[in-house]
Amino acid sequence: MSILIYAEYAEGKFKKVAFELASYAKKVAESLGTTVTAVTVNAGDVSELSKYGVDKVLKVNNDKLTGFTAKAYADVIKQAAQKENAKLVLLSSTTDSIYLSSLVAVALEAGFASNVVGLPVSTSPFQVKRNAFSNKAFNFTEISTDVKVLGLAKNSYGIFENTSSLTEENFNPTIGDNDFGVKVESVEKVSGKVSIADADIVVSAGRGMKGPENWGMIEELASVLGAATACSKPVSDLGWRPHGEHVGQTGKPVATNLYIAIGISGAIQHIAGINSSKVKVVINSDPEAPFFKVADYGIVGDAFEILPKLIEKFKAFKLQQS
């Protein structure tokens, strides 16, 4: 058996999650005494994958696959898995990979566990730990099928270098017309801003900012840190910020290295959405705000006084580091 990963490639490079997935797959492959194959779609130079333990890359180059089409991409991954006789197929937790995973699982008649947060706790029977109840708990899931599909939660394993000697092979799966039932007509990306999905740091703010006119400070802090901006649910409901920035149980989940929450009291639904972030900093004028109970570092005080000073301090720090 081998392990197959789907390594997402976009805008001329691999997404960071591809390297995390490769690192994870290599560790599992070592414990099972097998190798890691990656399948890529319209990728350029794939050599970087060797740094993270990928032994072989199946390169699919097909003009029909220039835009993301879930059914067609799922078909590619299925055929790659069958060609490699892969018993374990791993995908990441980007919006596209989540879209693909269940299609791949059905196509391969495989048991599927999503939101996986660690290495298998056992390989016989095969059990993995995954997030459940919107990050308020973990669930150990046993997969009983011969072929297994896992979706790895972002930032749950980490990126580890483990150099391998990589072979490349061109792969031409059969793509049928019925794979293109959904056509992409146009794509709108927010340019020049770090997206929550790609961010290592997220600066998030709530009603404590008093109004959308005060978001300049939040954006400046985010810009200094190379961070994405986000907000609490009331802020998006009030229309101060776009819905795409709403973080929480019914909004976007965030699993970053650093989450800075400013003027957010910390409702249970918001905490559920950010629980998987590694380090949480909370700035709030109310010392009783529930967010302080889950924070690593906290500052009790007026955000309007603290933020300008904090921005200057981070600027000085960045300058010193460069």
Next chain:
Amino acid sequence: MKILVCISHVPDTTSKINFTNGDSEFDTNGVQYVINPNDEFGLTRAIWFQEQQGATVTVVNVGGPETEPTLRKALAIGANEAIRVNANPTDGFFVAKQLAEVIKTGGYDLVIAGKESLDYNGGMVPGMIAGILGYNFLNSCTGVTIEGSAVTAVREIDGGKETVSTTLPLIIGGQKGLVEEKDLRIPNMRGIMTARTKALAVVEPVEASVNTKAVKFEKPAAKSAVKLISPDNLDELIDLLHNEAKVI
């Protein structure tokens, strides 16, 4: 147009999560159950199609009799009829297989399911239904309009959104954006009274493989107390983030 909305019966988002029986089962004690929020957006959008375009809306759930109040609530919001597949929803594939059977039998044109349920967060059922039936599938959908069998929809992508075109029959994994939160329907007294007379069919499950099972649960480890930093000593925060937490 015949629309089927898949409804998950999940703990209210404010619920405290606990486990029982040696951490092998979710503790339902004192837990209020609601329509899964992602499904609620889909249900309201379906009711919009019912009112504007004459669609019929059926809601379906895979679960025991304890889930019927959730289905009745969906009927009170405006769904025409409800179906309960009488089975324990243990595994995503098992649930998808049951729903696929309901869809085939009922000949639905549009199926809306939440992109994930807020209990097991598998995010797998809508895609699996599409995979089983071979229907068009659209995940993370935040907007949909339909004319005849032509569908235009918007879906969220990382860092933005994309507009797509497709045709019925279609399975949608929906979320907030299908309607705005302020437009969500709340059952009124007339709706509640009418819901009592609407049909709630109970069907027995079909044979399906169970590929996964939840064997144990665990709560996150308790956190150590927050380190408070004086607003007058912000250098300390930067030092801690750099040297202790190593995140900047």
